[in-house]
Amino acid sequence: MPNHKRTGIRNLLITAVFAIIVIVLGAILDPYNQGQLAVVSMLFIGVLSVTLLTGTSGQISLGQGALMAVGGYASALTILNLGWSMWCALAMAIIVSAMAGLLLGFAAARLTGPYLAGTTLVLALALPSLAIRFESVLGGDVGLSVDFGNPPSWLISAVGEIGYEQWQLYATLPLTCLALLATANILSSRTGRIWRAVRDHESAASLMGINVSNNKIITFVVSSGFAGLSGALYGLRGIVGPSVYPISLSLLLLTGAILGGLRSIAGALIGSALVVFLPDFIEWATKPLALSEQIGNYLPGLIGAVLLLLTVVLNPAGIASALHRHK
Amino acid sequence: MDTALTTLFLGTTRGAVFALAAMGLVLVWRGAGIVNFAQMGQAMFTTYIASSLIISGHGYWLAFLIALIAGALLGALVDLAIMRPLTRRSHTGILASDSMRATVPVIASLGILGILQSLAGMFWAAEERGFPTPVSDVAVKAFGKTAPFTNFDLFIIIVVALTLVATTLFFTKTGMGLAMRATALNPEVARLSGIRIGRVRTLSWAISGVASSLAGLLITPSANLSPNTLDLILIVGFTAAVVGGLNSLPGSVVGGFILGLLIAIINVYDAPDDVFLALLVFLLVVLILKPSGLFGSKKVRNA
Amino acid sequence: MLEIRNLIASYGRVLAIRDISFTAAAGKITTVIGANGAGKSTLLRVISGLEPATSGSITWQGHSLLNKTPEAIVRLGVAHVPEGHAVIASLTVAENIEMGALFRRRTHKQDVRVAISEMYALFPRLEERRNQLAGTLSGGERQMLAISRALVSRPSLLLLDEPSLGLAPLVVEQIIATIKQLCISTGLSVLLVEQNANTALGVADHGVLLSLGSVVADQPAQLMRADSALRSAYLGY
Numbered sequence: 001m002p003n004h005k006r007t008g009i010r011n012l013l014i015t016a017v018f019a020i021i022v023i024v025l026g027a028i029l030d031p032y033n034q035g036q037l038a039v040v041s042m043l044f045i046g047v048l049s050v051t052l053l054t055g056t057s058g059q060i061s062l063g064q065g066a067l068m069a070v071g072g073y074a075s076a077l078t079i080l081n082l083g084w085s086m087w088c089a090l091a092m093a094i095i096v097s098a099m100a101g102l103l104l105g106f107a108a109a110r111l112t113g114p115y116l117a118g119t120t121l122v123l124a125l126a127l128p129s130l131a132i133r134f135e136s137v138l139g140g141d142v143g144l145s146v147d148f149g150n151p152p153s154w155l156i157s158a159v160g161e162i163g164y165e166q167w168q169l170y171a172t173l174p175l176t177c178l179a180l181l182a183t184a185n186i187l188s189s190r191t192g193r194i195w196r197a198v199r200d201h202e203s204a205a206s207l208m209g210i211n212v213s214n215n216k217i218i219t220f221v222v223s224s225g226f227a228g229l230s231g232a233l234y235g236l237r238g239i240v241g242p243s244v245y246p247i248s249l250s251l252l253l254l255t256g257a258i259l260g261g262l263r264s265i266a267g268a269l270i271g272s273a274l275v276v277f278l279p280d281f282i283e284w285a286t287k288p289l290a291l292s293e294q295i296g297n298y299l300p301g302l303i304g305a306v307l308l309l310l311t312v313v314l315n316p317a318g319i320a321s322a323l324h325r326h327k
Numbered sequence: 328m329d330t331a332l333t334t335l336f337l338g339t340t341r342g343a344v345f346a347l348a349a350m351g352l353v354l355v356w357r358g359a360g361i362v363n364f365a366q367m368g369q370a371m372f373t374t375y376i377a378s379s380l381i382i383s384g385h386g387y388w389l390a391f392l393i394a395l396i397a398g399a400l401l402g403a404l405v406d407l408a409i410m411r412p413l414t415r416r417s418h419t420g421i422l423a424s425d426s427m428r429a430t431v432p433v434i435a436s437l438g439i440l441g442i443l444q445s446l447a448g449m450f451w452a453a454e455e456r457g458f459p460t461p462v463s464d465v466a467v468k469a470f471g472k473t474a475p476f477t478n479f480d481l482f483i484i485i486v487v488a489l490t491l492v493a494t495t496l497f498f499t500k501t502g503m504g505l506a507m508r509a510t511a512l513n514p515e516v517a518r519l520s521g522i523r524i525g526r527v528r529t530l531s532w533a534i535s536g537v538a539s540s541l542a543g544l545l546i547t548p549s550a551n552l553s554p555n556t557l558d559l560i561l562i563v564g565f566t567a568a569v570v571g572g573l574n575s576l577p578g579s580v581v582g583g584f585i586l587g588l589l590i591a592i593i594n595v596y597d598a599p600d601d602v603f604l605a606l607l608v609f610l611l612v613v614l615i616l617k618p619s620g621l622f623g624s625k626k627v628r629n630a
Numbered sequence: 631m632l633e634i635r636n637l638i639a640s641y642g643r644v645l646a647i648r649d650i651s652f653t654a655a656a657g658k659i660t661t662v663i664g665a666n667g668a669g670k671s672t673l674l675r676v677i678s679g680l681e682p683a684t685s686g687s688i689t690w691q692g693h694s695l696l697n698k699t700p701e702a703i704v705r706l707g708v709a710h711v712p713e714g715h716a717v718i719a720s721l722t723v724a725e726n727i728e729m730g731a732l733f734r735r736r737t738h739k740q741d742v743r744v745a746i747s748e749m750y751a752l753f754p755r756l757e758e759r760r761n762q763l764a765g766t767l768s769g770g771e772r773q774m775l776a777i778s779r780a781l782v783s784r785p786s787l788l789l790l791d792e793p794s795l796g797l798a799p800l801v802v803e804q805i806i807a808t809i810k811q812l813c814i815s816t817g818l819s820v821l822l823v824e825q826n827a828n829t830a831l832g833v834a835d836h837g838v839l840l841s842l843g844s845v846v847a848d849q850p851a852q853l854m855r856a857d858s859a860l861r862s863a864y865l866g867y
Contacts, residue, residue, distance in 0.1 A: 054430065058424060058425075058426030058427060058430070059426070060426075060434075062437075107611055110614070110615075110618065111614060111618075113426070113429035113430065113433065114362030114429070114433055115569065115614065115618075117362070118362065118364075118565045118566075118569065118610075119610060119611070122562055122565075122603065122606055122607045122610055125603045126603035126604045126607040129600045129601065129602075129603045129604055130604065132600050199426050199427070200423065200424040201424075201425060251441070254434065262421065263421065294448070294449060297452075298446075298448035298449045299445075299449070301441060301445040301448070302442060302446065302449070304441065305439075305441025305442040305444075305445060306438070306442060308438040309409065309435060309438030309439065309442065312413070312435045313409060313412060313435065316420075316421045316422060316427070316431055317420055317421040321420075502728075502732050502735055505721075505725055505728060505729060505732065506729070506732055509721065509729050512718050512720055512721070515680065515712070515716070516712075516717070516718055516729075516779075517729070518679075518680070518701055519678060519680075519704065519712065519716075519780075520704065520729045520730045520732065520733070520779060520783070521700075521704035521705060521733035521734075522732060523701050524701075
């Protein structure tokens with residue numbers, strides 16, 4: 001069997017295994033953790049956008065959270081103003097955020113390192129103010145209300161009663177699997193190789209005939225589509241508004257990607273699980289210490305930042321690479 | 328006419344502070360090749376230290392001085408503890424990639440920012456704090472008319488002007504200033520001349536720390552002190568530095584004043600909500616038309 | 631004197647110096663010649679501390695230089711003028727020279743002033759242009775400036791890397807003559823790396839011929855110059 005067919009089948013298998021694990025977990029966890037797992041699945045897609053953009057293509061963006069917001073608003077407006085179904089809205093979210101990525105790509109393809117980081121940071125801060133500017137359409141500070149709706153009747157007849165958090169998880173799952181499969185295929189394809197060439201040695205890549213700026217733009221488009229999908233799902237938990245997509249969301253995605261491992265899908269998954277469950281874990285672990293509310297509020301942030309710093313200084317390739325080495 | 332004058336003065340005093348912030352960024356960029364996103368986090372932290380000293384009864388000027396010293400120490404600490412080990416790592420694995428090596432210090436500085444903000448929150452966020460001004464905060468009255476600025480505004484402009492003069496003299500007339508310029512322009516030739524570039528770089532970080540501490544002390548009275556107060560200054564400082572040219576100290580100062588005026592105009596004649604949008608547009612325009620900034624040169628930094 | 635024993639060093643992933651040993655006598659000009667890629671520049675960069683050595687020993691007047699930092703090696707009296715007129719273009723002529731003397735300012739304040747004026751006496755064209763930016767100088771003037779930057783620190787060993795590169799023959803002659811004069815009057819030792827073997831052997835006391843990282847010949851310059859077989863095999867003339 002030709003090599004690419006083998007990898008294609010392998011990627012399908014990995015996705016299937018992932019789906020099965022999530023379904024099983026979804027069935028046995030309590031509602032709170034079902035909700036958390038749903039958030040992991042949503043953020044996983046967002047972290048994958050960082051894996052593609054920064055890990056594979058080497059471009060740093062501090063504005064993925066803003067692209068999540070674009071997707072969130074696109075899907076919310078589609079549901080509320082156009083009356084379309086959730087699934088159509090999600091498709092719209094991907095398209096609109098991909099287009100935003102195209103614009104961003106045009107500006108960003110010429111920028112490197114700190115210039116790119118700073119510009120995307122300003123973008124991440126500027127975008128929420130658009131929501132306030134166009135309050136009538138975008139709902140201002142309060143935002144727009146949307147949700148996942150009710151689980152379809154055929155599903156209930158198949159598996160019985162489904163809790164709200166469980167439905168969130170099962171509705172998100174097929175899209176997460178799609179994102180997972182797409183990423184796996186991109187990484188193992190010729191496109192992935194081109195992006196890695198651009199990341200590692202831009203001048204050499206362009207000498208080899210690769211159109212560096214076109215590829216950078218494509219990377220932005222693809223990663224923005226991922227981020228938009230993630231943001232749309234994230235917003236379907238209840239609200240699409242500036243408070244849902246703060247600048248710290250961009251940093252959260254970046255932290256997850258770096259901690260877990262910037263260059264692999266496994267890293268993205270580890271990172272997503274980490275950023276979602278770490279605050280819960282810290283709260284549980286520090287309960288006997290009876291910390292003051294002040295310290296308790298800031299402790300997860302402190303630990304996250306310390307982990308980020310330690311990772312970047314000691315093991316920049318993240319947890320996934322350390323596991324890989326011990327195989 | 329009155330509004331125009333007020334806007335002009337508001338823009339100038341804010342611009343002076345932005346110029347300081349931009350200078351701090353440029354100092355570290357030139358001296359160490361890193362854009363320090365944690366800079367205003369450092370400033371916020373040292374301002375909190377000053378505020379705590381004032382609250383426990385010490386005088387403003389003592390707190391001011393200690394904040395500046397703390398800024399220098401904090402800057403030097405960041406370099407010695409984090410940035411130096413970071414840049415010394417061998418170029419293997421993920422660091423074999425050019426773009427990764429440029430990205431890693433950015434992420435490290437974000438981590439430092441997060442740590443400083445969390446620590447500040449833990450130590451001090453319980454109560455909202457203001458920050459006093461050393462001189463009167465009311466409009467200056469002269470010749471029977473009320474001027475569109477206060478004594479404190481004058482104070483800011485004088486302090487920043489003095490800082491600029493001191494910095495220029497330092498870089499052009501002293502041996503250490505020459506060593507810093509040489510290290511920034513060509514580290515290899517500097518080393519061959521016997522300059523200890525490691526120490527020189529740490530000094531750049533320390534001086535940058537003082538500049539950003541000063542910026543924090545000057546701007547905070549006009550807002551409440553919280554772990555996130557100075558985030559905006561970071562963005563404006565960065566934009567000012569880029570607009571003026573990341574390689575140029577005088578450029579960053581000019582950039583600071585330009586942005587000060589721009590933001591004042593937007594605040595007065597438009598809506599404060601539009602500030603970030605205006606910054607974004609301005610930044611993109613400059614990056615598209617003249618990527619090296621108004622005063623920047625296209626020269627590539629020697630590694 | 632400079633003693634190199636069993637030196638091995640890489641340049642990137644290439645083994646550039648494969649077990650080199652030779653001695654450069656004090657107060658003399660020793661020239662290291664050979665074709666491109668022979669390892670000559672790498673040798674100087676390893677001696678001055680810019681590149682690490684894998685193994686071997688480098689000793690100057692009894693002090694080991696092996697894998698010390700460039701800053702420390704300069705303070706031991708070894709000054710390196712890298713190839714390509716290494717001056718800092720956005721600094722003035724005066725600042726470039728002053729830069730070379732910075733590390734001595736605290737300990738030898740008076741002598742630094744004397745040393746700087748000696749450089750201007752040595753290269754009067756530099757004095758005329760002392761407040762000009764180094765980037766506006768001609769190639770020959772920049773080379774003079776680079777050499778002044780090294781000499782102002784009063785080194786006992788000068789490492790010169792291809793001073794003739796890109797310069798007119800007349801200018802090269804002038805510079806080399808100045809160096810030779812310095813050797814005679816001050817006892818300065820010079821390790822001269824040169825592409826132009828003819829010129830180098832004409833002024834040097836001793837020659838070391840490198841080929842692909844190894845020493846092929848190590849003899850008095852006059853003998854090397856006369857050996858036509860050696861010349862045609864390794865130097866192409």
